[in-house]
Amino acid sequence: MAFSTSDDDSQQRFALGFLFAIIALVVSAVVGTVVVQRGIARPAATPASAPAAEVVAPAGTLDIAGNEVARVVVDGSVVKFYFTSGRADLTADAAPALTDVVRAMKDGDRRVVVSGFHDATGDAAVNAELAKQRAQAVRDALVAAGAPEDRIELRKPELTQGDGNSAEARRVEVTLAAQ
The missing domain is CATH 1.20.5 (Single alpha-helices involved in coiled-coils or other helix-helix interfaces)
Incomplete structure (x- = not known):
């Protein structure tokens, strides 16, 4: 046929x-x-006016190699920078949130309180030092983005070990406060 x-x-x-x-x-x-x-799909909101949490990268997001991805969450006047295990460096995704914090500081004549938290895995002294390094990294990034250094306060939280899972505990919180 x-x-x-x-x-x-x-x-x-x-x-x-x-x-x-x-x-x-x-x-x-x-x-x-x-x-x-x-987080390309969503522009970062101004921390002072954000009504609800905005996740720049979803919790538990993994990269191609299966490693956890750092992320930023804006919740009202608190910005939470989450870090990958054992690391104290910010990713490029943090830049918009840092810029918004600096803008809110300048526009509202505000100061910020930077606090570092850590998870419960591993050595407690090493974790405490890592939480401090993460808080200092966020402070340095804020200064580099134009924040007045004299209006940034590093404060060790009463409970440095975060609640919940380990990924949720590895964070630095930046809280906007009145001058």
Whole structure:
């Protein structure tokens, strides 16, 4: 039985169209994942006026290697910078929140209190030092973003060990306060 060339052309066009649709779907999924992980989809809110928590990167987000991704959460007048285990460096995703804190400090003639927390895993003394280094890293980043250093207070919280899971406990809180 011989097939006509129009049937072959039709089948080839269908196969190519289907292939292009699959490629478009994969590309869209990859771009969507990157947007969510990097917080590109949502601009950071001004900390002083944010009505609800805004997660720049979702809790428990993992990178391609399976490592936890640092994130920033804005909750009213408190900005929480979450860190990956054993690290005290801020990611580029923190820049918009830092800029908003500096703007709120300058616009409202406010000061900020920076407090570091840690999880319960490992050596307590090492964890306390890491919490201090994280708080200092946030303070230094605020100063680099233009915050007046004399209006930034580093304060050790009464309970430095955070509640909840370990990822939730590895954070620095920046709280806007009246001058």
